Amino acid sequence: MTATIPLAPGHRKGAPRLTPQVVPGVHRVEHAFTNCYLLADGDAWTLVDAAFPKTWGPLVHAAHEVGLRMRDLQGIVLTHGHFDHVGFAERAIKELGVPVFVHAEDRRLAAHPYRYKREHTPFVYPFLYPRSLGAVGGMLRAGALSVKGVEDVSELPGDGMLDLPGRPEVVFTPGHTFGHCALLLRDRETLLSGDAIVTLDPYKGIPGAQIIAGAATADSAMALRTLDTILATGARTILPGHGEPWRDGVEAAVASARAIGRS
Template structure:
């Protein structure tokens, strides 16, 4: 059974947006999902992440609006398995019989019913969302037809993209225009603050502190992403940032995050 609807919203909920060439975003309450077109087969689409619980209708309506009724969803790729990125998975897989690719073998227990995520850390950072985090679902889910991404970094159906391991997540990177789908490895809103989440105040931040087990590893992941020299940050939470090289901002973020250890 899927998780119940969660009354968490932002001003952008339900808004679709052009994120990059062939990449379309949709804000689902407080999280973003992305549709990536396969340039080798224009009617083929890959969905990145599966949004909040009970959001399947929003996601499928946006797909139909973008691509018409004859598109083919070929796969779902998860940046990670937290509740706000897999919430509609059960309903979507009833509609779309497609493989689901996970980031890494270490993530498999969380999406095959074998292990729950660790408890949230409500005191990791100030903010009402952080205080509410123990109420968020963290139980393992059971996804059929789960497949692990190839260790060579390739992305199924998307030859221009590669995946990058940022422990706890993957990010997807397209070198030709330096587009980075960062999942929650880096986000553009202070996710612990309810006011910032609701208004989608755009700021560069590390992953939500209440779900970050190892801050040192998170900082190292952001530094790793900085070396990709991304020019578009398409994140799991917050309004995307684009139009410049974000290497220096990411390096500063990594340094600041490491300094609080």
Template sequence: MSGAQRRTGRRPAELRVSAIGDRIHFARTEHVNWVIYAGPDGVTLVDSGYAGQRRLLEASLDTVGVGPADVAAVLVTHGHADHLGGAAWLATEFGTPVHAHPLELPNVRRDVLEQAGTGSVLRNAWRPGVAAWAFAIVPLLDGRATLGVPSVTAPPMRDDRLDVPGRPRMRLIDGHTSGHAVFEFDGDGVLAVGDALVTRHRTSPLLGPHLLPSLFHHDAERARTTVGAIGSSTARVVLPGHGEAWIGPADAAAEAALSAGAPW
């Protein structure tokens, strides 16, 4: 069945999918974003939302004219529950290869767990936005806050690029987690940065490029130190894991994030 034939329903109101050029599509929800590369060489998904957002993930692929079975690979920027829920489903249901930076593999497999736990969330529940955020994501976790992807592997490489559709470059920008990576589709001028920086988050009063609150980082100081390396990208569009796209040079996004810092 063709992609055009698969387009059968209306896009959910809580999902926005924007075309960033001809081959990159930015899927935004209130809680987290993901990126779809759909080109003549195939489909690559960067991050994949919460386990409870499977309907939105499928709808985003449908909007682009492809289906879950068409996804050739999932690239995970980091192993937090809001970025790998769909990847776990695709790996289980379709055998889709899931890849992450070698240093992030233990976190994605859940050999270790580098994400905010219940205790740390409760200790920060008095901060503006944290309690509301926590209550909102409970149903999205689908009872699987520690869901992992045991089959995850380091991505295949060819000529210093990932050997997946779109042939992006991968760069370690750690601190948020030990192996957090960003993916640059330089042929499209797009950099998918996961949570290395965000432009909006329910627990932050800041808008525009900034760092997430310290609650969410494995090493907050390291996250601040490494975000500047995004500036070496030639991308003209930066797609964060939370918030709107940054339209402009990657170095300007990095500088803005460093200037803004984190709300707490």
């Protein structure tokens, strides 16, 4: 894997960083323990997820580092409508005029990204899982409490290839939210999984392939059933919404998530 490149001065945990070519044609920007991905196709590119308001500057820096121009961004695909994925989407619409895509079931959530269904209150998790405090602090510094919802969106289909750079295929993966979608890059055997399966749960601070805790998941039983859909992709690499890339194959990732289960 290409070495990561800091996108801001200092070495504070959760500071923004870039991993160029995490798989061919895909660049990863991590900020505050949350990932977004740049899918490049020549000069044109697609962005998957919009992290936090303060991720905008690091994104512009990252695009420059990998030879992409903001004016060539063709669209933003939101895997789901939570605040830590909607981030700067409204700013991108206003400044660049790019379309933002989200599944119909998450359209209202994207407009109101703090009004989401969850199984448990998130406020007890820092006490139960003190390791989560680093992630919580990083998210707050990145603007987690100041995300503007986005209403001017286009709806993703439930499946099929998108006419966007990178040619991602929509994989409907409900559970974390009811309109959650992953994106499959079939020619690279890579799944951009959003929060359907992650390798770091920011609510627990625990690494490993897993579904996210009920503090932010609408229906954990549904999320666990959705692992069958993820397994069927046959992906060799998983690029999650939170945590490091998983390169040990989808079978091992799903087995890990099932073993960890709901929380």
